[in-house]
Amino acid sequence: MPQEDAQTNTPQAEVYNRIWRAIADRKMRPGTRLKEEKLAEIFSVSRARVRQALAALEHDGLVTIVPHRGAFVSQPSVEEARDIFFARRAIEAQLARRLCATATPEIVAKLERHVAREREAHAEGDTRTAIRLSGGFHLLLGELAGSPYLWDVLRDLVSRTSLIIAMYQVRTGPDCGPDEHAEIVAAITQGHSDRATELMTHHLEHLEGTLDLEQDASQSDDLSDLLS
């Protein structure tokens, strides 16, 4: 499942959100250990709260909990990475198609405004916000498509994609520039649903293609670096 996670008020949600953002924004590398007591100290909450947050994050696939060993930032395998991209293509293609049918001027305006901000951050060389906005584009698209359920699935997929990029990006590459997003928005604006879905599919394939997903999955540890 997937459903309303990002609550706001309660202190336990605060812990969840902080860790979630840290992982999604790639401030914590995959494999990082998350000690309960340390987190409890950082956030000034009881260990039970941290425990709940970690359990929820495990449900989201961002954290892996090994019994009696602790919680770690997940290290998605190559197979999982490919699967995530397949799921994104399947879902986002449909969302783009639906948006073509339901797009109002306000919706188009929101999309164009977002792409403009992406362009801005990209031009200024502000990589961190560029990354966040880039993921945000896909989330915005899901939000505007009017399916709360798929929006939540998409939120999950985008955050997992962050982990995948952190693990498998070959270098600090172009990182999903705003041009392809602009094209998609253009297709939606004109109501070309087939073209929009095709562009979205291609865009995600392009993103997947920039990663190094060829390595042997059996050597996901640090050992592989030493033996190369």
Next chain:
Amino acid sequence: MPQEDAQTNTPQAEVYNRIWRAIADRKMRPGTRLKEEKLAEIFSVSRARVRQALAALEHDGLVTIVPHRGAFVSQPSVEEARDIFFARRAIEAQLARRLCATATPEIVAKLERHVAREREAHAEGDTRTAIRLSGGFHLLLGELAGSPYLWDVLRDLVSRTSLIIAMYQVRTGPDCGPDEHAEIVAAITQGHSDRATELMTHHLEHLEGTLDLEQDASQSDDLSDLLS
């Protein structure tokens, strides 16, 4: 998010699975209250375990937790119901399409065997297993499509659909007979991907159409029955 939930070993997973099945098999009506202490007594576990299980079930959308009030079997609204069906169409259409491209003889055999079992239960008038097998067909399709992630999303969607049917079915109707499933399998067997996706979409629309989703969403309580 959606990911590996149905663990097997641990006692807390046992509680989760038992409650999950009870809801998915429509043995517990939407709105039923789930008292922690009572569940703890039934399953002979501590209240903390029950608490974990309920939290996970809330994440799956099968249970709604109201702070300081307790846990209840969810009562999906009409909007949520429509959204769930939209999501199912989006995802299952893509899964059917993919299966057309990757279907092996073994896969086809598994699908046909399942449909045969559905026919059997239907002919014998065994409604309960017919319902379970009917949902199982969609899950099997997701499993054979080879996307663990979407399979998990589908599992979530199918269980939510059970709740929706429990709430909105107009009577104990035909309940998704096996004939449409057979047609879909036939299309997959022949590799007609467009036809398979179309059949799947239509099948889900048909299922949604058998429900009474016209009622005013503001009257989801029992009062609406009394005032009609």
Next chain:
DNA sequence: GTTTTAATAATTGTTGACAATCTTGATATC
């Protein structure tokens, strides 16, 4: 010098008791 074994420390898992909140029922007031 390397491997085994044991003792210690650090970390996670669980439980039961207590606090906070809500529901229910009775009583008082209009």
Next chain:
DNA sequence: GATATCAAGATTGTCAACAATTATTAAAAC
């Protein structure tokens, strides 16, 4: 009689101490 107020009971939420498990270190054996 209907509504408001308040107390008792029931239920959920939280925490801190304790148990179980694993990691680390040191010593011992080869």
